[in-house]
Amino acid sequence: MNNRRTPKISLVNAEKTYRSSSGETQTALAKASLDINEGEFVCLVGPSGCGKSTVINLMAGFEKPNGGTVTIDGKPVTEPDPDHIMLFQDYGLFPWKSALDNVLFGLKCRGIRDQEAKQKALAALDSVGLATYAQRHPHELSGGMKQRVSLARALAVEPSVLFMDEPFAALDAFTKLHLQDELLELRKKRRLTVVFVTHDLEEAIYLGDRVVLMAPNPGRFVNIMDIDLASPRNRTDDRFDHYRKQLFTAFDLVHRESSQMNRALVTESIQQGGSGI
Ligand code: ADP
Ligand code: MG
Numbered sequence: 001m002n003n004r005r006t007p008k009i010s011l012v013n014a015e016k017t018y019r020s021s022s023g024e025t026q027t028a029l030a031k032a033s034l035d036i037n038e039g040e041f042v043c044l045v046g047p048s049g050c051g052k053s054t055v056i057n058l059m060a061g062f063e064k065p066n067g068g069t070v071t072i073d074g075k076p077v078t079e080p081d082p083d084h085i086m087l088f089q090d091y092g093l094f095p096w097k098s099a100l101d102n103v104l105f106g107l108k109c110r111g112i113r114d115q116e117a118k119q120k121a122l123a124a125l126d127s128v129g130l131a132t133y134a135q136r137h138p139h140e141l142s143g144g145m146k147q148r149v150s151l152a153r154a155l156a157v158e159p160s161v162l163f164m165d166e167p168f169a170a171l172d173a174f175t176k177l178h179l180q181d182e183l184l185e186l187r188k189k190r191r192l193t194v195v196f197v198t199h200d201l202e203e204a205i206y207l208g209d210r211v212v213l214m215a216p217n218p219g220r221f222v223n224i225m226d227i228d229l230a231s232p233r234n235r236t237d238d239r240f241d242h243y244r245k246q247l248f249t250a251f252d253l254v255h256r257e258s259s260q261m262n263r264a265l266v267t268e269s270i271q272q273g274g275s276g277i
Helices: 052-060 099-109 114-127 143-156 173-188 201-207 240-269
Strands: 009-019 025-036 042-046 067-072 084-088 161-165 193-197 209-216 220-226
Touching: 025 052, 025 067, 042 052, 042 201, 052 067, 052 084, 052 161, 052 220, 067 240, 084 143, 084 240, 099 114, 099 143, 099 209, 114 143, 143 173, 173 201, 201 240, 220 240
Parallel strands: 042 193, 042 209, 084 161, 161 193
Antiparallel strands: 009 025, 009 067, 209 220
16 A cells, blocks of 8 residues: 555654753663654553653654654644644633634634635534634643544644644543544544554553653663554453453563663662662
8 A cells, every 4th residue: 555655654763852950861761763654643652651742742852852754744843834733732722812812813823814815714513513602712621622623723734743742641531532432533533644642551552543651761662562442442352351451461561670670770879879769
């Protein structure tokens, strides 16, 4: 298939290091390679600090790699691109603007004006079930509704890539399940490539065509799992459970290894006269 030859997003030996305030170099991502096909839904999972946000920020152009390459449609990513939208956990809405004006803002930034912009904004709000809430301000909306507005704002401009960094992490369990289904429905209607960061392993299996498990110190990809389940997925069936067990087992190994490494680092720091933290 053509998709296999020209990935939508490609990391080749991408590396990202940071220098801490004490002058030490920390490898947030070590020589990571991954191809993501057009229309694919890829979930990144792993313990806190393993480099999930670093990967998505490199892809979205918010960070630059220290080594290797990050490309989208074959072109190096050098800065954020209006065709590649990032959605954050904290919604990123303007509190003084109504839901409609928040969605309109994204469209106007792209030069779409007046009636056309309004039509697109209302259609986007309608697609997330918020047509009747267009005039409400963020403080008058629940967390789930706010995330729907920010999803509407993102989708209104018809991006080809949606980056989502733990977008549902602050929501209650029921709202989160609901939004997962809405996201899958919205994605079905368009050719959208999605990269979705989550620390919720079950969410990753429910949403992803592939799940990439990361490990910390240095940040790296340790396991890439194809989720070969038809949509809509059923969390209670045996095949779903099979993937759940596989991912939890792999995650457990990563978690144990990183806890051991943390203990070793603390011991070393104490031996060198530090406080251990
Ligand atoms: P995750 O999203 O998986 O929790 P991050 O990608 O945010 O992890 O961070 C990976 C590692 O890189 C962490 O150890 C973090 O402390 C470090 N890091 C991330 N951003 C910066 C930064 N701007 N400056 C220094 N270190 C950073
Ligand atoms: Mg993060």
